[in-house]
Amino acid sequence: MTAHPVVSHQEWLAASRDFLAKEKEFTRLRDELSRQRRELPWERVEKEYSFETPAGPETLADLFDGRGQLLVYHLMFGPDWEEACKSCSFWADNFNGIDVHLAHRDTTLVAVSRAPLAKLDAYRRRMGWSFRWVSSGPGDFNFDYGASSRPGEADMDYNFGTMKVGPGEMPGFSAFRRGDDGAIYHTYSTYARGVDMLNGAYHLLDLTSKGRDESALPFTMDWVRRRDQY
Numbered sequence: 001m002t003a004h005p006v007v008s009h010q011e012w013l014a015a016s017r018d019f020l021a022k023e024k025e026f027t028r029l030r031d032e033l034s035r036q037r038r039e040l041p042w043e044r045v046e047k048e049y050s051f052e053t054p055a056g057p058e059t060l061a062d063l064f065d066g067r068g069q070l071l072v073y074h075l076m077f078g079p080d081w082e083e084a085c086k087s088c089s090f091w092a093d094n095f096n097g098i099d100v101h102l103a104h105r106d107t108t109l110v111a112v113s114r115a116p117l118a119k120l121d122a123y124r125r126r127m128g129w130s131f132r133w134v135s136s137g138p139g140d141f142n143f144d145y146g147a148s149s150r151p152g153e154a155d156m157d158y159n160f161g162t163m164k165v166g167p168g169e170m171p172g173f174s175a176f177r178r179g180d181d182g183a184i185y186h187t188y189s190t191y192a193r194g195v196d197m198l199n200g201a202y203h204l205l206d207l208t209s210k211g212r213d214e215s216a217l218p219f220t221m222d223w224v225r226r227r228d229q230y
Contacts, residue, residue: 043186045060049139051136051141061184067103074169074170075088075171076088076113078115078148091199092111094199099131112133112142113142146170149168158191172190175187
């Protein structure tokens with residue numbers, strides 16, 4: 001345990017009130033950022049994408065499941081992999097059960113990976129996940145939305161070209177909207193640290209005195225294991 005200031009209750013209360021003011025300001029800034037996110041321009045999805053699902057082939061429109069909004073988690077699981085990414089699995093553990101709540105706000109949540117459906121189903125059962133997970137297979141979806149490099153590419157421009165990473169799979173979230181005209185629109189995508197806010201476990205750790213406690217590790221999330229491998 002490192003040396004840390006220990007004070008009286010009154011001093012602790014005063015410091016906490018001062019910090020609360022900063023938290024409130026951060027909350028207001030986050031609300032404003034969310035408002036600006038909602039006002040971003042949309043792009044119409046012109047390409048017809050196909051996904052492998054337990055019910056058979058489905059289009060992007062089908063994935064909405066009759067709702068007006070679709071959230072896609074680009075979960076890293078390459079076609080030749082035997083397991084999904086351990087870090088993506090850490091994120092996905094946060095999503096079980098929330099699809100029911102999202103559905104009541106006109107939003108469908110689906111995870112999409114390039115691995116074949118049989119591998120996804122086996123891994124989903126292993127992890128005990130209940131949210132929907134479909135395969136984009138060899139189609140263009142993951143490539144077009146910046147979550148996979150195309151075969152033969154030496155690297156990929158990730159996070160809207162702000163990062164150059166090696167070939168393969170990368171995480172992200174993409175949001176879509178069905179317009180009143182029936183067309184589908186791509187409204188938002190986020191990658192890299194942008195997906196941080198979707199991990200409730202990390203934000204719970206942020207409330208503790210140790211925080212995420214990763215500074216001494218070889219790399220961030222070096223400690224993370226699949227839930228059944230700790």
